[in-house]
Structures are given as C-alpha cells and as structure tokens.
Amino acid sequence: MDVLSVSVDSVYSHKVWNETELIKMTGKDIPFPMVSDQTGSIGRLYGVYDEEAGVNVRGRFLIDPEGVVQAAEILSPPVGRNPEELLRQIKAYQHHQKTGEVIPSGWKEGDKTIKPHAGLAGKVWEVWQPPKE
C-alpha cells in the first residue's frame, strides 16, 4: 500500500514541516511523497478544494491497483481521521477482490464473509447476524 498526501502548501513548506515538527512526532522522516497542489487543481479534480477557503478539505481516496476509486471519506478541517478504519477497508476490498465474497457491516479481518448467490436472497439472516448488543 502506498500513500500520497496533498495540500496547497509548497514543497519547501512540506520540507520544513517534516524537519521541524513531523519528525519530532514520529521519530522519522515522513515516508511518503508530500504533494504540492498550490493552485488547488488536484483538489478540484477530486471535489475536495474549498474555493472560498483556498484549501483542500480532508478528503481520502482509496484507489485500487487498476486505478479505480473504491472508497472515499471527506471530513471538514477540524477533525482528524481514523487510520484503523482505512486499514480495515483496504483489507475488506482486498478480500473481496481475491475471493469475490462480499463483506458484511462491521467486518474485521478473520470475521465471516458472504458468498453471494441467488439462493441466498432473503436468507442472509440464516448465515449472518449482527453482533448482539
């Protein structure tokens, strides 16, 4: 899995942010490319550029090996994301693409998945139940 981060800052700002702050949080250089989108053109392509504020909001796109967007999440600036949910989604899509099975609500790695077939329509309750409260 690869990562690209994107903001409207310059590459020099990314360099200084990495050196003066991020490295102190994580103990190492940011391992992925930090992309500069100073005109907001990439953000506009993905529908996350806020024209009034002049910044990209917190858009996250999961792109599969064929170049297809499989999942997206968009948050406004004040709230950070949950990387564990992203990793869960990647595992779920990888399982689906490998097996053709579909992934029930709340699935975690190792949990039951479902093989879709006509006979199962209306009978999913026989093979899958949500966790009890």
Place this chain on the structure above:
Amino acid sequence: MLVTKKAPAFSAMAFHQGKIRRVNLEDYKGKWLVLCFYPGDFTFV
C-alpha cells in the same frame, strides 16, 4: 462522484525523503494507493 470510477490522473511536484521530485498518479498502477488531502502544513490536527 468518484467511487467506482477511474481516479482522475495528475502529475505534480512533491517533497519525498529529502528530495523534491515529480509524482504521477499513473506510477501507482498495480498498487493500492491512499490519496490523502489535508488543509495545510502546520495546522493542528
């Protein structure tokens, strides 16, 4: 709406482990990629 559609192509400069270099979305064909936008460097979260 982009989900289930081809990711829009782009090419841009990036800072990556001490170097400034160009990245192209196409270079990530064959791999899972997380494309992550955020409002700005030196913000708080």
